[in-house]
Amino acid sequence: MPSSSWFFTTLLCFFDVAFAGDPFVFFDWTVTYITASPLGVKQKVIGINGNFPGPILNVTTNWNVVVNVKNNLDEPLLLTWNGVQNRKNSWQDGVSGTNCPIPAGWNWTYEFQVKDQIGSFFYFPSLNFQRAAGGYGGIIINNREVIPVPFGLPDGDITIFLSDWYTKSHKELKKNVEDGIDLGTPDGVLINGFGPYRYDDVLVPEGISYQIINVEPGKTYRFRVHNVGISTSLNFRIQNHNLLLVETEGSYTVQQNYANMDIHVGQSYSFLVTMDQNASTDYYIVASPQFVNSSSWARATGVAILHYSNSQGPASGPLPSLSDENNAYVSMNQARSIRWNVTAGAARPNPQGSFKYGQITVTDVYLIVNRPPELINGKWRTTLNGISYLPPSTPLTLAQQFKIPGIYKIDFPNKLMNRPSKVDTSLINGTYRGFMEIIFQNNDTTVQTYHLDGYAFFIVGMDFGVWTEDSRSTYNKWDGVARSTTQVFPGAWTAILVSLDNSGIWNLRAENLNSWYLGQEVYLQVVNPENDSTESPLPENAIYCGLLSSLQKDQSHKFQFSATSNIHSNFFVILVMSFLALLGNFS
Numbered sequence: 001m002p003s004s005s006w007f008f009t010t011l012l013c014f015f016d017v018a019f020a021g022d023p024f025v026f027f028d029w030t031v032t033y034i035t036a037s038p039l040g041v042k043q044k045v046i047g048i049n050g051n052f053p054g055p056i057l058n059v060t061t062n063w064n065v066v067v068n069v070k071n072n073l074d075e076p077l078l079l080t081w082n083g084v085q086n087r088k089n090s091w092q093d094g095v096s097g098t099n100c101p102i103p104a105g106w107n108w109t110y111e112f113q114v115k116d117q118i119g120s121f122f123y124f125p126s127l128n129f130q131r132a133a134g135g136y137g138g139i140i141i142n143n144r145e146v147i148p149v150p151f152g153l154p155d156g157d158i159t160i161f162l163s164d165w166y167t168k169s170h171k172e173l174k175k176n177v178e179d180g181i182d183l184g185t186p187d188g189v190l191i192n193g194f195g196p197y198r199y200d201d202v203l204v205p206e207g208i209s210y211q212i213i214n215v216e217p218g219k220t221y222r223f224r225v226h227n228v229g230i231s232t233s234l235n236f237r238i239q240n241h242n243l244l245l246v247e248t249e250g251s252y253t254v255q256q257n258y259a260n261m262d263i264h265v266g267q268s269y270s271f272l273v274t275m276d277q278n279a280s281t282d283y284y285i286v287a288s289p290q291f292v293n294s295s296s297w298a299r300a301t302g303v304a305i306l307h308y309s310n311s312q313g314p315a316s317g318p319l320p321s322l323s324d325e326n327n328a329y330v331s332m333n334q335a336r337s338i339r340w341n342v343t344a345g346a347a348r349p350n351p352q353g354s355f356k357y358g359q360i361t362v363t364d365v366y367l368i369v370n371r372p373p374e375l376i377n378g379k380w381r382t383t384l385n386g387i388s389y390l391p392p393s394t395p396l397t398l399a400q401q402f403k404i405p406g407i408y409k410i411d412f413p414n415k416l417m418n419r420p421s422k423v424d425t426s427l428i429n430g431t432y433r434g435f436m437e438i439i440f441q442n443n444d445t446t447v448q449t450y451h452l453d454g455y456a457f458f459i460v461g462m463d464f465g466v467w468t469e470d471s472r473s474t475y476n477k478w479d480g481v482a483r484s485t486t487q488v489f490p491g492a493w494t495a496i497l498v499s500l501d502n503s504g505i506w507n508l509r510a511e512n513l514n515s516w517y518l519g520q521e522v523y524l525q526v527v528n529p530e531n532d533s534t535e536s537p538l539p540e541n542a543i544y545c546g547l548l549s550s551l552q553k554d555q556s557h558k559f560q561f562s563a564t565s566n567i568h569s570n571f572f573v574i575l576v577m578s579f580l581a582l583l584g585n586f587s
């Protein structure tokens with residue numbers, strides 16, 4: 001049979017680059033514009049296989065993930081896997097510094113292993129402000145069966161995406177940001193791609209579809225909540241229900257109840273929620289903007305419905321209020337209260353806390369100051385330590401591989417220099433197996449979140465004011481949580497520690513799209529001086545661009561849209577199913 005021989009050939013060619021024995025899963029995703037009206041206004045959103053949000057990548061520690069991405073947009077595309085570490089394989093990271101963009105009408109197959117990770121993450125399109133149009137979806141990495149999860153198996157698993165949303169297209173928003181025009185108040189906040197429930201006749205127009213989460217009384221569900229928005233910090237809460245925090249971005253936390261949680265752009269949390277109410281009505285699920293003028297931002301509130309199967313009627317009345325709204329001190333204390341469960345195992349059987357990060361000597365210190373947008377050479381730019389990142393047309397990884405000089409410099413300053421801001425391609429030199437301390441000092445007037453690809457870092461300190469060497473005496477050296485995205489409050493600092501054991505070229509960025517797009521990012525280069533056979537080589541299907549364009553075989557990756565595309569995706573489903581069945585037979 002041709003299909004099974006194709007199947008085995010495909011399997012074989014992956015074996016030499018990944019770890020034999022770990023399962024493979026295959027996905028075939030077509031990225032297209034679809035028409036949707038989440039806020040009652042028709043607009044083009046980015047869907048995957050016709051869905052917005054996209055499918056959930058539901059995998060288990062150490063699985064090999066193969067995603068064939070077909071770009072049917074009218075512009076180049078890259079998907080990035082926010083929080084997935086892609087160990088020793090920045091070739092699959094899907095940001096402008098690591099990959100040539102997939103041109104419109106082309107496809108590209110990502111292939112990576114979710115090595116030594118568990119937890120809740122998401123993916124999104126990383127170029128050209130596209131996340132403002134959607135294109136995002138969830139990533140779940142389950143524990144291997146041999147490693148116990150530090151709580152009982154929930155009765156259900158529910159993913160929630162929160163995003164501030166504009167009815168303007170991502171292209172218009174991008175143009176505004178380039179022109180120094182403030183994004184202004186969002187037109188709404190979406191929950192799983194839906195607009196708000198009509199909790200208020202004045203604020204919410206008629207005819208908006210909203211998200212309903214159906215639950216059974218007495219059961220406990222795991223809610224994986226992601227802020228995939230553009231730039232708004234959102235407070236998440238469920239009327240009358242406690243949120244038992246259990247996990248954030250791949251770390252099991254000390255389990256604590258919260259009435260609500262501030263979730264900043266790019267952050268992910270898992271909560272256990274028990275349906276312990278009497279269902280006299282449905283309940284509101286709310287995502288309200290924080291640290292803004294609440295009266296002028298009132299229409300930008302996300303509202304979904306929690307519906308018990310025995311509910312007596314619709315939710316009504318005012319939304320559950322916040323006693324400490326817009327209070328950055330309260331929000332910072334909440335962030336500081338999130339701790340690592342040092343005795344729980346995660347991706348490996350040994351407890352998380354057996355990595356005693358507080359006892360490791362720091363080898364490199366970077367004090368990174370961000371500034372609000374400023375004009376540099378007549379253009380609106382944002383900076384980190386006075387440098388606004390300029391993406392080269394040849395990705396950094398390819399420039400390094402082909403030893404092309406002059407594309408980038410490895411001279412990112414370890415503090416703000418006393419010199420005018422500039423636009424440059426300047427990298428951080430990370431010492432392989434070193435231990436880096438990074439302090440983010442937010443000189444802007446809004447909350448910023450920073451994310452590092454390839455790593456989880458320990459959040460050891462956070463405070464208002466200006467960081468000094470004395471601030472180190474306040475560091476949490478025992479159970480600071482390891483994650484990949486941290487908030488930095490305005491006029492405040494956040495300190496992180498990171499063990500540089502993952503070689504590659506890794507993106508450190510503002511998750512706030514406007515700050516990122518104008519230049520708030522830098523890459524961290526970590527080179528293993530020895531020839532490491534576990535480092536992934538240049539992928540055979542690499543796309544070439546910039547100075548290496550001539551290496552690209554013309555049109556060879558172009559795909560055709562045709563009526564057979566559905567048959568094709570069904571074929572993939574059959575493929576995955578037969579492969580899983582095969583695995584079942586072998587184990």
Ligand SMILES: *[C@@H]1O[C@H](CO)[C@@H](O)[C@H](O)[C@H]1NC(C)=O
Pocket residue numbers: 056058059140157158
């Ligand atoms: C993920 O897949 C596992 C099987 O590997 C299944 O038990 C679980 O229900 C799935 N979770 C979701 C959210 O689909």
Ligand SMILES: *[C@@H]1O[C@H](CO)[C@@H](O)[C@H](O)[C@H]1NC(C)=O
Pocket residue numbers: 068107108109110541557559
């Ligand atoms: C594009 O997709 C086809 C299958 O549809 C696959 O054979 C090919 O390898 C993909 N191209 C790249 C560059 O991944």
Ligand SMILES: *[C@@H]1O[C@H](CO)[C@@H](O)[C@H](O)[C@H]1NC(C)=O
Pocket residue numbers: 149150151253254255256341342343344345
């Ligand atoms: C931490 O993890 C352990 C081990 O799985 C678990 O028994 C314990 O309940 C957790 N502790 C807290 C406070 O969450």
Ligand SMILES: *[C@@H]1O[C@H](CO)[C@@H](O)[C@H](O)[C@H]1NC(C)=O
Pocket residue numbers: 240277278279280
């Ligand atoms: C249900 O609970 C609410 C408060 O949680 C209470 O006000 C109400 O009286 C209860 N209704 C019934 C029928 O017990």
Ligand SMILES: *[C@@H]1O[C@H](CO)[C@@H](O)[C@H](O)[C@H]1NC(C)=O
Pocket residue numbers: 293294295296
């Ligand atoms: C908040 O917005 C409302 C309505 O636009 C306005 O009347 C009020 O002055 C604003 N308050 C502040 C503190 O800016």
Ligand SMILES: *[C@@H]1O[C@H](CO)[C@@H](O)[C@H](O)[C@H]1NC(C)=O
Pocket residue numbers: 410429430431432
């Ligand atoms: C980067 O740091 C390593 C030591 O960790 C050093 O050997 C190397 O010369 C540095 N590279 C640059 C360009 O500074």
Ligand SMILES: *[C@@H]1O[C@H](CO)[C@@H](O)[C@H](O)[C@H]1NC(C)=O
Pocket residue numbers: 442443444445490491492
């Ligand atoms: C930014 O830095 C300047 C000094 O360089 C300081 O006066 C100002 O208060 C800072 N602003 C914030 C929000 O940190």
Ligand SMILES: *[C@@H]1O[C@H](CO)[C@@H](O)[C@H](O)[C@H]1NC(C)=O
Pocket residue numbers: 531532533
């Ligand atoms: C690195 O080691 C591999 C074998 O593990 C070998 O094939 C390759 O030539 C080596 N490369 C260099 C630059 O030494």
